[in-house]
Every structure is written in structure tokens, then in C-alpha cells.
Amino acid sequence: MARNSWSRYSNRSFYLFVSPWVLGFLLLTAAPLAYAFGVSLTNFDGSSPRWRWVGFRNYVELFGDKEAWAALLRTVAYTGIAVPLSVAGALGLAVLLNRRLKAVGLWRTLFFLPSVVPVVAMAIMWKLVLNKDAGILNAILNSVGVKSISWLVDPMAFYALIILTLWGLGGGMVIMLAALQGVPAELEEAAIVDGANRWRVFRHITVPMISPVIFFQVVTGVIATFQIVVQPLLLAETNSIAGVGQVPQSTHLYMVQVYQEFFTSSRFGYGSAMLWVFFLVILAFTLLVQRSSRLWVHYEVDTDSDR
Amino acid sequence: MHVNRHGRLAPAAVTQVRFRNLRVSAGAAYVLLMALAVLFVGPFVWLLLAALKTRDEWAAVPTRILPHEAQWGNFVHALTDINFPAYAANSLFLSTIYAVLITASSAAVGFGFARLRGRAKRGLFLVLLSTMMLPQILTLLPTYVLFSRLGLVNTYWPWVLWGLAASPYLVFLFRQFFAAIPRELEDAAIIDGCGWARIFLRIFLPLSRPVLLTSFLLSFTWTWGDYIAPALLLDVDHTTLSVAITAWYRDPHGNAIPTVQAAAAALYVVPALLIFLFAQRYFIRSVVASGVKG
DSSP: OHHHHOOSOOHHHHHHHHHHHHHHIIIIIIHHHHHHHHHHTBOOOSSOSOOOBOTTHHHHHHHTOHHHHHHHHHHHHHHHHHHHHHHHHHHHHHHHHSSSOTTHHHHHHHHHGGGGSOHHHHHHHHHHHHOTTTOHHHHHHHHTTOOOOOTTSTTTHHHHHHHHHHHTTHHHHHHHHHHHHTSOHHHHHHHHHTTOOHHHHIIIIIHHHTHHHHHHHHHHHHHHHHTOOHHHHHHSSOOSGGGGGGSOGGGOOHHHHHHHHHHTSOOHHHHHHHHHHHHHHHHHHHHHHHHHHHHHOOOSSOTTSOO | OOBOTTSOBOOHHHHHHHHHHHHHHHHHHHHHHHHHHHHHHHHHHHHHHHHTSOHHHHHOSSOOSSOSSOOTHHHHHHHHTTTHHHHHHHHHHHHHHHHHHHHHHHHHHHHHHHHOOOTTHHHHHHHHHHHHHSOHHHHHHHHHHHHHHTTOTTSSHHHHHHHHTOOHHHHHHHHHHHHTSOHHHHHHHHHTTOOHHHIIIIIIHHHTHHHHHHHHHHHHHHHHHOOHHHHHHOOTTTOOHHHHHHHOOBOTTSOBOHHHHHHHHHHHHHHHHHHHHHTHHHHHHHHHHHHHHO
């Protein structure tokens, strides 16, 4: 029986292997979050050593801060428009490509390409396209008799940001395409033989089969668009973080407001409180969505099992 | 005989139904795809056209589509008006260091979660998965404040630290790969008296070459494309190409020069696109692994 007491596994080797992530998580994620919470209880301005504790005053102020609320609502509106459109667009493109087409690989590459363009280049490109006087979009609109639109200022900047977001939906398309290819063809064919039309097959067979993937896309999409800050910054006339105050009102999202508190107003304490509230909002959203997912996401296998 | 797209024999009736549907919609599908392709590729073309125009041609009313003569000089200006090669070297250096370190650390952590056992492993893995959801932008500002107090601003240490800390996303990618490797490989090595470190380095790592490449390319493009971290942490001399091309192409009056900036953006985006085109299947693999397996 002595042989059974021998084990190839030891806690030591496991922890040795996972220690880079455990230490990294503690020092580079948990510690900064804890530090931010500490700072959020002070009136620290980023440099002066003469800060003091203010308790939860920053949080109380934030609760009555009209600008922060407006920025949060704007963020929700932006997310509420951009995420459904990107997910639906990604699914639509994937359906279009999931058939006997010539050069499927080429089309896929074309649509996937924009999603790997660095954000800085993306912003420069779209500023050129959307430029009021020299941009190609207004030139096209002019040629069909529509007057030039000021895309990069209020109120159109909001839509410019959505266009920019939609341009990058190729990553989602690739995922959807892989999911569609995993749907057994027999199921769809059986339904067609039974007299269902294509739309009903799509609606009642294809979509439920890939609903876990759609669900995942929505969740990660919401979290990604919630935290957007670089795109509004780079689409604006400003060219640095210090110029964050010049971001147009309509793209002044929550994280833009946070950066403004940090770098224009030097209110590190207040900005940290904003970060923490946002962290809790995102956490609550994630938990809520996870809970509700069982109601409408179809899992072929039990999700509780480990592998 | 009719074979459907999964290579299985399909009943003739089904194929005919499909065929008729396809014939009607295939033409429409190509038209739609063409129109969409113009939308997706148009901005690239417009960038290149802007990079080849004179400033007057760029600003001309009504809008000019093509330059009268290609202004290759814009690219020379892009390379020489600011110290482009130095910033490109910074970007390259930072991206490479980060990609090498994070690939190594994520592979090790992924191996631990896939093949080893230890107390609280399940709980730790849940924490790891949930940090995949945690926006990095939330921790970046406090990290910046902490790093500036520790004197790490204007050094490349933050990227070394981030690299050593492994990425939950890449850990997940490696874990999925390592978990699928048959146990017999490991058994044989253990009987030969190998420790886990040797098993990892000699057996599992060589097997995972495609995942290593995916991880390296992916993390390389993350840093190459990152704007906010270098903008916060690095000054004019240390910063990367992404920050440099955003702001510093100005004429003596302080106005941005769009044509030269377009040329610079084209030069900046080329490495990222080349990596992507040559290694597309690796990118698709990683995207799909993260999205479908969730």
C-alpha cells in the first residue's frame, strides 16, 4: 500500500508554476485596486504631500455629480447602441460567409483586418475619412446632394464613435463563423425537409445552437465598450491625455470624465472614487448577466462540469 | 451524388432545395459582400491616398480623390520630421520584451492549471477567469500613480513586470492546449525520473510551438498598438511610435500636417498588418479559442 501514498502531485510544484500569475494578480491588479480605494478616501491631488483623509466624502459628492451621471448615461447609451449593432453585424457577416462562396478566405481576411489595426492608426484613418472639408464621406454625401456634416464635433461625434466601433466587428465575425460551422448540418437540413423556411431554421435552430457564443460576445462587448476612453480622446482635436477636456460633449464617456478628474482637475481622490464605483457597476453587471444567462442561453453540455 | 459542405452525403431533395435558394441569393450575396468590403477597406485606401497628396490637394474643394503626382516625399518627412526610427526602435524593443516574457510566464501558469494539482486550484482558476473580464483600464490609473511613486515612470520596468505577471487570456489559451495532451507522455517521463520543470520544458513546451507563436504574435501586437500606457508612463524620449505619430507632426505654426501624419500612420500600421496577414490562422485560432470556449 505504500505505493498509493506516493503522489506525483505536490502543492509546491503547482504553486511554483502558477506563482507568476498569482504574484502578478496580487501586485499589479489587487494592490492598485486597493491603493485606489485608499486614495479615494483622501483629497490627494497627485503631487502635493499635504493630503488628508476625507472619509467617504468623494463618494457622496459623486452621487450628486450631474456631469458624472450624464457621462455614465452617455456610456450606457453608447454601449446600448454599439454592442447590439456589432453583435448583430458580426452574426450577419458570419451567416453571409458561411456558405459556398468563392474565396471565402479572402472575404474573411478583408472583414477581419480592421479589428487588428492599432487604435492610434484607426483614429487617424477615420479622422481623414470623416474630415468635414476634405473627408471622403462628406465628398460622397455631397455628390448625392447632402450637405457636409461635421462628424467630429457635437452632436455627430457620438455617431462617429459608433461607426469606428462597428468597423472593428471582424473579430466577433470570426468567432461567430466558427460557431456556425459547429452547428450540425443535419439539424438544419431536417428542418428544411420538414418544410421550415430559411428564416425559421435560422431563428429556431441556428441561433439557439450558437446562443452561448452570442451571449459571450454581448458580455465581453459590453465590458469592452463600457471602458472606452482612447477612441474619444484620439478622435477629438486633442492629441494628448492632458487635452482630455477638449473631448466633445457627446463622446464624453465615463472613463473620459475619470481622466479629466485625474489630469485636468488633479483630483486623484475623486477620480479614484469614480473608478471604484465603475468597478462595482461592472462587477454587478457581470454577476447579473451570469445569473440570467440560464434563462435564455442554450448549453448543449452541463456548464458545471469542469471539462 | 450530392455532398454537402460537411462532406457528408446529402439526400437529393435537400440539396435541390438548397441549390435553388443558393442560386437566387448567391448573386445578391456577392453584391452585398462587395459593398461591405468597400466600407471595411475604404479607410485604408483613403489613408494611403492622403499620404500621397500635397497639403493643398488634401484640402482642395471639391475633394480630390487622386493626387496629381504621388508625393513619396511625405514618407521621407514622416521618417525625418520626428525621430521616427528611434520611436520605432522603442516600440519594437518594448513589444518584444513584453511578448517574450508574457508568453513564457503564461505558458508556465497554463501548464500548472492544466496538468498539476494543488490546494484551491479550482478557486484560483475562477479568479483567473473573472480577471479576464476585469478592464485593465480600471487598474491602469492607480498603477500609474503607484509606479510614479516607485520611480518606475520613464523606464521599461512596467512592461517587464506586466510581462512576468502572465495574461489570464493567454493562460487560458495554453491551459486549453496542455489539457488536451495525453497523459502517457507525462507518465513515461515521470518513470524516467523527470521533475515537472523538465517535463514542462522538454516535453510540453516543444509540443506547443503553434500556441507559443500565437501568444507571441498576439501580445506583440497588443503592445505595438497600445496608446494609453506609454502615453501615461513614458516621456518624449522614451515613448513609443503610437504616441509619437499621434501628436508630433506639426508645421511651424503648430498645425497638424495630415498628409505626413497619414504617411506615418501607414508606416506604423504596416508591421501589424504584415504580422496579421502572414499569421492569420494563429490569430483566428486564438480569437476562436477565447470566444467559443468562453
